Amino acid sequence: MTQRPRASLGRVLDDLGATLLELVAGDPDRPIGGVAIYDPLDDPLLPQHALVLGVGLRDPEEITQVLRDLSRQQAAGLVLRSPVTVEEDVVEESGVAVLALTRGATWDQLGILLRSVLDVGVAESETLGGMPAGDLFALANATAALLDAPVTIEDRSSRVLAFSGRQDEADTARVETVLGRQVPERYSRLLSERGVFRELYRSDQPVYVAPMPASGPEVAIPRVAVAVRAGDEVLGSIWVAVHEPLTEERSEALLDAAKVVALHMLRIRADADVERRLRADLVSTALDGGTGAREALDRLGLADHTLVVLALAVPAAAERQRLADAFAMHLGAVQQRSAAALVGDVTYGLMPVDNEERAARIAQDFLDRVGDRFGATIGVATAVRLPQARASADRALRVLRSGRRTQRVARLADVQVEALLLELRDLVEARGEQPTGPIARLVAYDREHNSTLVETLRAWLDAFGDVTAAAAAVYVHPNTFRYRLRRLAEIGSLDLGDPDARFAAMLQLRVLAADTVSGGSLDEPC
Structure with a gap:
């Protein structure tokens, strides 16, 4: 799917919030029609509902005047460098939302990422920092060429996102890391004990890491690592296998590479978030059964199919998106054209299968794979119309979440009596009934x-x-x-x-x- 949700301040805050932006005051639901840079020496014609980058704006009186000017041009919002001093009544009067660019983030980062998120004037062959957008492997190879050493790009969990060529020139630990796409636990634990990660994430300069212990005839070589940041958030790190500390010139090149990598990692994350949100919008619309349900099913590739609805619940809010992604991948692997998305606090899956029994087996297989540490449960139901199927799956799921059954997957037919009792209890509580x-x-x-x-x-x-x-x-x-x-x-x-x-x-x-x-x-x- 390539179509993005309607561009709005809320969407931008969802994609870039905490990392780059925070809402200071104003309405986050306003649509955005473009991005512009404020210039005190020019009076440009802004696109409709523009998001304006207030580069250099600091004086409260000047900010007030700019907000009034932007109000006349129906701008959506004004971004200022944090900390922001502005009166809420001025913002309310202007109707222009005020956002703050977090400390440490650059206007270049914000501008590029806004273009990516909003698709404002971005061609399909978009590049970031001269590299194809999101191509971390190309970035790793380019960085390796600049530093004349093999490179890996890793996330905060030491998972390898990309690596350069010439890894055979490094040591056994690097080869093991690349093959497993994850730093081995014994090395990660040793790095933590040495305080390497603590120093890496606190420093804005490359960190030299002494060789790891080697066994037998193996030879371990040092590393130089640098954190990849977007504002105050650490996204990951770049690791370079070297035989000696980097020169000052190469250290600067590594720092520059980290800035470019940050843009690409943010772009990848923003694209993933937008894709999730679009799929969630389509799944939710299909389940609601309104006038847009048919179109949503067409876009999901599920029109004209008998569908089974699976409702997955996870008690821990922090794990819901992770399990939702895993659930979507599992359904797609076992049944083509399946769709799954987190809607509210429940992940709904739509499967074009013949019967509920098969869907229940697929759901049970998923829970067996992830184990019981998440406490996940799944309700399964089918119906001629999706709204009824969703309601039935929700009813079965509620029984499982109430603890009335020890099983983790259930069809409504399996737990209908318990579902009716729970609904009767709701009615009794609503009326305030007492024993008689x-x-x-x-x-x-x-x-x-x-x-x-x-x-x-x-x-x-x-x-x-x-x-x-x-x-x-x-x-x-x-x-x-x-x-x-x-x-x-x-x-x-x-x-x-x-x-x-x-x-x-x-x-x-x-x-x-x-x-x-x-x-x-x-x-x-x-």
């Missing part, structure tokens, strides 16, 4: 006497009247349990032989809030 009849009398008695008649009844009902099993569940002797059972029938005026009375009691115990039907300690006698 026998249950109300038992609750009152338990609270007054610190007894356990309610829990005794619950255990007996759950055991289908098996006194031995029910007594074991509450850790009392069967005779004691029989005595309590007779007491609760007497106190609650409950006919345990009446199936309707048993059903009414069980229903109240299931759907009423736990604190309204709880009694005393199970260890206390009646």
Whole structure:
């Protein structure tokens, strides 16, 4: 997919926020029609809804005047160098949002990345710093040529994003790193113990790293590393295998390369974020079933297919996007033309498969692969219309998230009764319903006497009247349990032989809030 979402300040803040920009004041939902640079000596004709870069603007009075001028030209926003001093009422009056460029970031970085994010005047063959946009391997080779040494570009987790040629000129550790596309754990741990990463991420200069220990006839050579930054954020690092410290000239070349690499890494991340957002918009539109659903399915390549909806939930918010990406990759690998995206706090997958059973097996296979450390669960459903399928998948997922089932994948048909009970509980809570009849009398008695008649009844009902099993569940002797059972029938005026009375009691115990039907300690006698 190449079409991007509608350009707006909100989109820009989502893509570049925290790294380069922050909203100081104003409406982030305004559309952006172009990017322009403020020039006090010129009065250019701005594009409609322009985002203006206020290079050199510092004086509060001048900023106020510029905001008024931009308001007349219907500009969307003004970017100023942080820290920003501006009165909110002035911003509100002008209708022009004010954004701050974070410390350490350059206007060049911002301008190039804005062009990339907004697609303003960017050709398909776009280059950054003279290199094809996003081609980290070309950057690694260019850097290696400048430094006459093999190079790797790595992220914050020491994962190799790209590497240059001539890696055979380095040592065994480098070859192992490149082949595994990850710095081996033993080397990464040793670098941490030596304080190399701490020094690397604190310094704005190349860091010389002494050779790592080598075994047998192997020869280890030193490294020179430099952090790749965008503003105050460390994106990764460049590592150069050298035989001696770099000269001053080559150190400057490495620093320049790090700046270019930062632009490309930001571009790659922005493109990935935009792609995720576009896919999320399409999946969400398709699931909603409105007037744009057909077009969304066409763009996803899923029109005219019977679809199964899978709803994936992960308790930890920090892991949701990671699992969403993994889920999308898994579905695409096992079933062509599948689509998955994080919508809110749930990842929805759309699969063109024949039946729910196969979709459930695919979902279970995914959870088996990622393990149980994420606590992920998946609801599965199909229907003639996607909104109904989504609702059914959500209902199944809710049962799993409530802990009422030990399984991690479920179809609505598997958990329909539990789903109905949860929905009935919602209705009861919304109305503020309280226990009535026998249950109300038992609750009152338990609270007054610190007894356990309610829990005794619950255990007996759950055991289908098996006194031995029910007594074991509450850790009392069967005779004691029989005595309590007779007491609760007497106190609650409950006919345990009446199936309707048993059903009414069980229903109240299931759907009423736990604190309204709880009694005393199970260890206390009646």
